[in-house]
Amino acid sequence: MGTISVFVYLPECTGDHVQQQPEGVIATEGGLVTLSCQYNTSANNNAYLFWYKQEENDFPKHMLTRFSFGSGDNAGGFKGRFDASLNAKTQSVPLTIQRLQLSDSALYYCALQPTVAGNLCTLYKNL
Template sequence: MRNWLILHVLAACCFGCRAGENVIQPTEDVMVVEGQPTTLTCLFDTTDQSPYLFWYKQQANGKPMFMLRRDKFGVKETATEFKDRFDALLNFTAKSVPLTIQRVQLSDSAVYYCALKPTVTTGIQPPYKKYRFHTCP
């Protein structure tokens, strides 16, 4: 029997960003079959010519965990526990940094944040748009 995951997108804003800067994630629900790949969309708007884009994962009742950072110069920083199945490619022209998850697992159930600022190090929980995985019977 296949396990299905539903991807929910919730409300968005850009905490700590300057005027005219934000992250945009389309409002949609996506069903994902366990074991299949999926991509979470993140678009951004900034006047910064060298932005840094971040992805964070927050499991139920946990703190946001840094997953990865991408920048205009092609520098990739990815936390060790996310190197095998998680990746993002910053497309500065399209102003996007989609997160790709290979072989989705039930343990991937979490809230995923896209951010223009390094938020976890500040100790502030970011109210960014987020994706949430849920299992379905």
């Protein structure tokens, strides 16, 4: 069994923003991991949250979308082992990855709509 390293991006923002756990997570192949994502938005009644996966030397890939009303959906390659539930009361949308594989080692981003336009702290952090 191999070791899986999962990292998250931690923005430093005020106003509408997301906050993820500040360090990487080490897990065992075949196990389960849950990555936290707390959000704060002025549109609490209609929040849209996204999870992205970025592998080394690659661009972020959209994994799934969750919103306050309805269940959202998972992108094509992220069905089955990947799940998230948006909880508007606690303002969280944790990502759970089951049956971990070595290919799950990556950087994971939680994003709040709007992901760039209107979210200047994220835009400036990525420049």
